[in-house]
Amino acid sequence: MTPGVGGQDGETRDPWIPRAEVLSLLGVKTQTLYAYVSRGRITARPDPADPRRSLYAAADVARLKGSSSGEAPGVVLPFEPPAVKGEALVQSTVSLISEGRLYYRGRDVAQWAQNARVEDTARLLWGAEETNPFAGLGVRVDSAVGASHRARLFAALARRAEEAPSSLGRSPDALRIEAAVAMNEVVDAVAGPGPRLFFHQRLARGWRMLERDSVHLRRALVLAADFDLDPAVLATRAAASGGASPAGAAFAGLAAASGSALARILARSIAYVAEARRDPAGAAQRRMAEEGAIPGFGSETFPHGDPRADALLALADLPPDLTAVIREAEAACGQRAGFAAALAIMARRLELPREGASDVLLIGRLTGLMAHALDQIIDGSPIRARLRYVGPRPQGE
Structure with missing residues (x-):
């Protein structure tokens, strides 16, 4: 036996x-x-x-x-x-989880995020370290419109997807520049047009954050870029393999990401943090009694602690009420804060709008989805899959 x-x-x-x-x-x-x-x-x-x-x-x-x-x-x-x-x-060169760590093209993400910007991360994940696809990008006059940050994000990306030609037969450099243009327009749609600062600085200005706090936003965007294989990656790569442009493929992936397990956990974590700021110990005990878990705390992928959460919270200088949220939740459930909880807490620390953490997740994730689109288009490795029909038999048989 x-x-x-x-x-x-x-x-x-x-x-x-x-x-x-x-x-x-x-x-x-x-x-x-x-x-x-x-x-x-x-x-x-x-x-x-x-x-x-x-x-x-x-x-x-x-x-x-x-x-x-x-x-x-x-x-x-x-x-x-x-x-x-x-x-x-699916063969990918973008990211890897190994021995409790997350790597972007061989770079430990927790270490990389200490100093890297979104643009640096894009160049790394897009295989553009020798060139700069973001050089010389300007402001588009007719910026995308929408009632919310997320609506403008999707509107800007959808417009680029509609305008861009098929990716078939195009050079890698041209595709990377197109991805950079799409990212640039998305950030402008969310933050509003302004000086050509780095993406995190432009978003910080749009959210009226203190300049010294923009470093935390930068780190969150970098840490959110990519994470293993999920439906968002599959959707992106499937669209790219069919000839979609980088923006079109990323649009498909971002639609999947907006309803992903992480997005749902983040929404619950946002609600929990708002509740727990008023009564950290009581909120933790209530959640454990009602659900047996606390949203955003614990991770099956990282049972010993999510390195992204650690990297995001390490230098956050949290106020006492948010520190108590983490302390009481970890004590109640016996598990450490995961990335969703860390992102929700950081959004409160930065005084972002209610859905700010979700917006940060999607904007950061867009960098990684563009990487998967480019990886699929440039590398050309096929996605091998079979569809097995299990529906009703044809009539007459």
């Missing part, structure tokens, strides 16, 4: 097993295990004997191991070739 997972009818003797045993049982690499965890296929928790390590739900492992292919239907494995029949395989 296999230790940890075994017995009749898939029963488990030990509900939690270490990483090495999971890798051995499933025959996968560490990156694939992280992908399973990030998508909720395998539950992870800190090891009580050593919080630096994780334990994994043996029942989840047994369920995956019991499928005919060794994996659950519909799982997307970005790092584990060859693809299992019926799955999509």
Whole structure:
């Protein structure tokens, strides 16, 4: 009988097993295990004997191991070739999660975000470190309109998507410049036209932030750029593989990102932070009693702490009420603040509008989605997938 997972009818003797045993049982690499965890296929928790390590739900492992292919239907494995029949395989050079860290093209994101600007991050992720696609960009006279920041963001990006030609046959440099133009117009649509400052400075002026606080906005935008494989990335790459321009592909991805799991958790985190500022301990206890969790705290992908949250909050100089929100929530749920909670808290620290944290997430994410669009267009690696019909049989059969 296999230790940890075994017995009749898939029963488990030990509900939690270490990483090495999971890798051995499933025959996968560490990156694939992280992908399973990030998508909720395998539950992870800190090891009580050593919080630096994780334990994994043996029942989840047994369920995956019991499928005919060794994996659950519909799982997307970005790092584990060859693809299992019926799955999509997406090859990416943009970002990687490994050993509890997030990397942008090999750069540790927590370290990169200390000094990098949005433009620096775009050039890194877009493969444009030798050139500057943002050089000489000006103000568009007919700026996009809309009732909210998000409406203007989507309007500006949709306009660029409609105006841009197909990406087929175009040079990488031309595509990168087009992506930079789209980013420039989106920032103007959100922040309003003004001096040609760096993107984070223009947004800070639009939100009437203190200049000294714009460093926190810069860091948040950089940290939000990319994170593993999700429906937003798939939507972006699928559109790009069909010939869409960088703006068109990114528009498809941003639409998916606006309804993503992270966006939903962020919305709940924003509401929780507003509630908890008035009564940190009481709010934490109420949420635990009602839901058994606190929105934005804890991470299956980063069970020992999300490095993006740590990087965002490390130099935030939070006031006592926001510090208490974090302290009481972590004490109540036993888990650290994740990126959604950190972003919601930082938005309060910067006194952004109610939906400011969500706007920051989408603007920051646009940089990464443009990177995936360019990566797909320039690299040309196909997305291999099969569609299996499971609907009603044709009449007459």
